[in-house]
Amino acid sequence: RVGWQVAEAVRYHEDVSKKEADEKAREMFRLVGISEDRFNEYPHQFSGGMKQRVVIAMALACNPDLLIADEPTSALDVTIQAQVLEMISDLQKRKNTAMILITHDFGIVAKCCDTVGVVYAGEIIEFGTLEQIFERPLHPYTAGLFAAIPSMTTDVDRLSPIHGAPPDPTCLPKGCKFAPRCPHATDECRSRDMNTYILADGHQVRCHMFEKEAGTQPEGGDR
Structure with a gap:
């Protein structure tokens, strides 16, 4: 289940209880725009864009100093690409996380990179x-x-x-x-x-x- 996958990342890296890890995972769901009602659903029940949001939630759940995003919008349509990039940028600022973005798309470079x-x-x-x-x-x-x-x-x-x-x-x-x-x-x-x-x-x-x-x-x- 996707919620468990996010919580597992928290428990692996931080000394917290299962309940605390679940709470942190639910918080990350809210931050990436996924309803908590979907916490116990399976990956096949999510669209490509929503799966990408789950992966981003996993990556940022433990407040890393550096996020490495390798083609984070591949296989997504243009509209969903824009939403995902805006979300990554917003979360990056909120959590004060540096990011290395790997992409072949100059449009994405122009939008996201310094x-x-x-x-x-x-x-x-x-x-x-x-x-x-x-x-x-x-x-x-x-x-x-x-x-x-x-x-x-x-x-x-x-x-x-x-x-x-x-x-x-x-x-x-x-x-x-x-x-x-x-x-x-x-x-x-x-x-x-x-x-x-x-x-x-x-x-x-x-x-x-x-x-x-x-x-x-x-x-x-x-x-």
């Missing part, structure tokens, strides 16, 4: 504030992602896809992992690992093209 890290082949290749990433994407991969998004204000005949395919994680290329797909790649990119360069405004990028522009010494590098 800082953004762009990951390619298991590496953070660009990191900055939301405004920095959206207004001036630096890494060719980040720029390629934005170029592939249809514009609501500009007419285009064709989108600009990123050619090629992501590398096999069991056989990663030497040097920059994006080099085989990058239109700016040089022999240096293909031969040695990338440094992460920090620009004067704090914007970070893992690409040799920004070595001269970097405001400080590079971090990371050949490993």
Whole structure:
């Protein structure tokens, strides 16, 4: 039963009685907008959006310092997505919880995030504030992602896809992992690992093209 699942998380992490755990679980049901009348129902009796609310209740029941949300709105329709994201944001503020949000949807990033890290082949290749990433994407991969998004204000005949395919994680290329797909790649990119360069405004990028522009010494590098 879904109520028991939430209460179990509380009992596992906190030294409380079954009654106290049930009370905390019911409180979380109220916070995520689920009627207490459904406390003893089974998962198959819930819609996708309601199941997601139960999972969020479980995740936040013990007041974690950090919430890691991995694609929290996948398989949900747009309306339910908006409701779930608004609820997560509200609960995050109420409980003063930091959040790492993992998503492929730039719309969700724009709505929920303050800082953004762009990951390619298991590496953070660009990191900055939301405004920095959206207004001036630096890494060719980040720029390629934005170029592939249809514009609501500009007419285009064709989108600009990123050619090629992501590398096999069991056989990663030497040097920059994006080099085989990058239109700016040089022999240096293909031969040695990338440094992460920090620009004067704090914007970070893992690409040799920004070595001269970097405001400080590079971090990371050949490993």
